[in-house]
Amino acid sequence: MTETAEGAATAAPKEEKRTVVRTQQVKKVYKMGEIEVHALRGVDMEIYTGEYLSIMGPSGSGKSTFFNMVGGLDKPSEGKVYIDEVDVAQLDAYELAWLRCRKIGYIFQSFNLIPVMTALENVTLPMVFAGLTSDEARDKGMELLGKVGLGERHSHKPNELSGGQQQRVAVARALANDPAVVLADEPTGNLDLATGTEIIELLREMNSHSGVTIISATHDHKMLSVSDRVVWVKDGQVERVANREDLDIEVTHVQGE
Amino acid sequence: MSEKRLAGGREIVLPMSKAVEISFRSLKIRFGRSLITTSGVILAIAFLMSVWSSNAIVGSLRAVNKSEINLLLQKNGIETGLAESGEASAEAQASMLEEESKQTWLISLSLLVCVVGIANAMLMSVTERFREIGTMKCLGALDSFIVKLFLLESTFQGVAGTTAGIIIGFALTFLLALLDYGGYVLDYFPLSKIAESAGFALVVGTSLSLIGAMLPAYRAAKMEPVEAMRSDT
Numbered sequence: 072m073t074e075t076a077e078g079a080a081t082a083a084p085k086e087e088k089r090t091v092v093r094t095q096q097v098k099k100v101y102k103m104g105e106i107e108v109h110a111l112r113g114v115d116m117e118i119y120t121g122e123y124l125s126i127m128g129p130s131g132s133g134k135s136t137f138f139n140m141v142g143g144l145d146k147p148s149e150g151k152v153y154i155d156e157v158d159v160a161q162l163d164a165y166e167l168a169w170l171r172c173r174k175i176g177y178i179f180q181s182f183n184l185i186p187v188m189t190a191l192e193n194v195t196l197p198m199v200f201a202g203l204t205s206d207e208a209r210d211k212g213m214e215l216l217g218k219v220g221l222g223e224r225h226s227h228k229p230n231e232l233s234g235g236q237q238q239r240v241a242v243a244r245a246l247a248n249d250p251a252v253v254l255a256d257e258p259t260g261n262l263d264l265a266t267g268t269e270i271i272e273l274l275r276e277m278n279s280h281s282g283v284t285i286i287s288a289t290h291d292h293k294m295l296s297v298s299d300r301v302v303w304v305k306d307g308q309v310e311r312v313a314n315r316e317d318l319d320i321e322v323t324h325v326q327g328e
Numbered sequence: 329m330s331e332k333r334l335a336g337g338r339e340i341v342l343p344m345s346k347a348v349e350i351s352f353r354s355l356k357i358r359f360g361r362s363l364i365t366t367s368g369v370i371l372a373i374a375f376l377m378s379v380w381s382s383n384a385i386v387g388s389l390r391a392v393n394k395s396e397i398n399l400l401l402q403k404n405g406i407e408t409g410l411a412e413s414g415e416a417s418a419e420a421q422a423s424m425l426e427e428e429s430k431q432t433w434l435i436s437l438s439l440l441v442c443v444v445g446i447a448n449a450m451l452m453s454v455t456e457r458f459r460e461i462g463t464m465k466c467l468g469a470l471d472s473f474i475v476k477l478f479l480l481e482s483t484f485q486g487v488a489g490t491t492a493g494i495i496i497g498f499a500l501t502f503l504l505a506l507l508d509y510g511g512y513v514l515d516y517f518p519l520s521k522i523a524e525s526a527g528f529a530l531v532v533g534t535s536l537s538l539i540g541a542m543l544p545a546y547r548a549a550k551m552e553p554v555e556a557m558r559s560d561t
Contacts, residue, residue, distance in 0.1 A: 144466070144554045164471065168340055171553070172468020183463040183556055187353040200468040202341050244467075 090156075091251055091284050092118040092141050097150035099136050099307075110136040112307035113150065120251070121282040123275065125294045128304035135256070137304055138288040142177065142254040143170050155251060172200050176245030176283075180257035182237040184229040190216060190240045191225040197247040215243040219273060235266035242273055246283065253277070255287035259294070271297055342473040351480035358453070365449035366489040372442035373493025373533045374500070376435055380525035381501040383431075388518040389509060400509050439536060446540030450482060454548040461548050462556025471549035478545035479538060486537025493533060494526050 099111040110133045118124055118141070128134035139145040140152050143159050152159045155174065162170065171177075176197075184193045191212045198208040216225050219239040229237055238258060245253050255274065259267030275297040278285050287294060295301055295318055303311040355362055386406055389397050398408040407423060454461070461474055505513045 139554055144552070165340070168465070168468050168470050171466055172340055177463075177466040177556075179463070179556060181459070183459055185350075185460060185463070187350065187357050196464075197467045199346055200340050200342065200473075202339065 088119040090117045091120045091154070092116075092286070093153040093156075094137075094140065094147075095151040095153070097137070097140055097147045097152060099133075099140070099145070100148045109307055111140070111147070114304075114307075114309055116141075116302070116309065118252075118284065118286060120284055121278070122299045123278045123285045123297060124287070125298040125301045126286065126288045126304060127290070127301060128310075132304045133307040134288050134304045136307075138254065138256060138286070141286060142175060142252075143167060172197055173248050174251050176247065176250040176253040178238070178241050178245050178253065178255040178258050180260035182229070182234070182241050182261070184237055184240055184244075186229055189226045189228055190221060190232065193229070193240055194243045194247055197244065201248050211247070212243075215246055216240070218277075219243045233266075234262050235269060238262065238266075238270050239273065242270070242277065246277065246281070249281075250283060252284045252286060255285060255289075257289055257291075258287060259289070259291045267291060268293055340468055340470055342469070342476065347473070347476050347480055351477050352484060354477070355481050355484055361449070361453070362485055365446055366485050366492075368442050368445040368449075369486060369489030369533055369537060370493040370496065372438045372536075373490045373529050374497035375438050376532065377494045377497030377525060377529050378501040379431055379435060380529070381498050381522055382505070384518040384521040384525060385501070385505045385509075385513060388516045388521070389512060392512075392516055397509070397512055400512070404508055439532070443536050443540045446482065446485075446537055447543055450478065450541050450544035451547065454478070454544045454551075457548075458551060458555045460556075461551045462553045465551070465553040466556055474549040474551075475545045478548050479541055482537045482541030482545075483534060486534040487530075489537070490530050490533025494529050497529075498522065498526070 094114055094116045097111055097114045097116075098109070101108040101110055112133075114133075114137055116137075126134050126138060136145070140147055140159075141154075143152075143154060143162075146152075146160050154170065157170075159167075159170075184190075185196065188196065191209065194215055195203075195208040195212040198211060203211070213222065213225060216222050219242055221236060221239050221243070224232065224236065229240075232240065241258075245255075253274075258274070259270055262270060271291075271293055274285055274287070277283060278297075287298075296315075298318075299315055301313050301315075301318060302309055303313075386401070389401060390406070390408060393408075401408045407419075464474065502513070
């Protein structure tokens with residue numbers, strides 16, 4: 072059993088881990104008129120392949136900013152972000168689009184399905200961008216919809232689906248091109264307790280079956296029990312990182328965070 | 329994988345058939361709203377077509393130079409002073425030119441208003457759809473895809489509106505001409521000139537729709553994917 076040479080952020084030693092996302096002293100400064108807002112003040116983080124990581128923190132803590140960095144949606148003011156050992160800041164628009172199409176899947180709080188398209192078309196849109204033929208895309212799309220339990224509703228438009236169903240479609244869409252990472256921004260934010268739990272379960276299933284890395288930014292404490300690691304962000308820095316084993320003991324304390 | 333270029337797989341594409349499908353459906357879903365923009369095009373092109381048709385019909389009737397027809401023309405305030413050689417008098421020519429430049433001015437103005445209206449409506453549409461655009465970019469859409477989608481939408485609107493405008497403009501003028509000049513209109517109907525005008529009007533209308541959509545499409549394409557993440561709206 073080997074231990075990684077990282078600081079406080081070691082997970083329980085599994086087999087050899089690969090890093091899928093890595094940040095190095097990432098800083099982000101926003102200029103709001105005259106005032107400079109330091110959203111991130113130097114974050115070092117390694118996210119391993121196949122892990123389920125939750126990023127938690129209050130509004131304004133830099134959680135969303137960090138999330139955007141890690142997801143290739145924003146570039147740091149200082150420091151580096153590596154996705155699969157590729158420096159995100161060096162990529163041009165085309166390469167970034169390629170990254171988002173093939174390597175990363177996104178899940179949003181407000182589902183963000185294209186309203187004019189059916190569930191199947193929504194799921195297959197990334198495949199269209201990736202150059203799959205209609206047949207290939209349709210077959211794969213149906214398979215994915217089946218996995219999330221919406222096989223019969225493939226021809227329904229988003230306005231004919233409930234919130235939970237829409238989010239399931241979004242999960243299927245995120246997995247369209249077999250990404251390395253799935254980024255979920257408050258996936259249960261607009262869902263009630265029961266539906267939220269379903270979605271968290273679904274994500275956990277996807278994580279354990281296909282080994283896709285899941286990074287989620289969330290307020291939802293239900294997410295804690297399925298995460299391999301949890302990162303707490305406060306004031307633009309990583310306040311704390313905890314592994315699931317440690318969390319199980321701290322369940323009562325966590326509620327107060 | 330430490331090279332800068334990400335390896336493997338095919339490129340990012342948006343097949344034309346898919347783009348057309350998306351644009352067409354986006355238009356359908358916002359039918360009510362797009363009707364308002366389209367009505368601007370319809371009116372402007374109807375105006376254009378009616379002026380051109382009217383000129384063509386009147387011009388054709390004047391060229392005949394029959395006294396009964398000339399009487400009708402004069403009743404409607406149209407100069408008919410054609411000399412033996414077939415040339416209009418200097419006075420008649422001068423007033424014709426003045427009339428034409430007034431018309432050109434009016435038409436240009438109405439077309440300009442039309443373009444501004446299209447640009448405004450499309451800009452609104454872009455602003456409303458920030459989340460959709462941001463999401464598509466998260467799925468891997470290139471800027472050029474977004475531009476394509478918006479330009480296609482605008483083209484469809486343009487063609488539909490222009491066609492309607494041509495028909496309405498011509499029909500109105502034709503009916504009025506029948507009232508003023510009776511059967512002579514049919515006897516001396518300037519078919520080729522009308523067809524030519526219709527063709528020009530189609531080009532003008534569609535081009536204007538494209539021009540009006542350019543700035544909005546550019547704005548849409550420049551939108552950052554992060555916009556899709558914003559959950560405040």
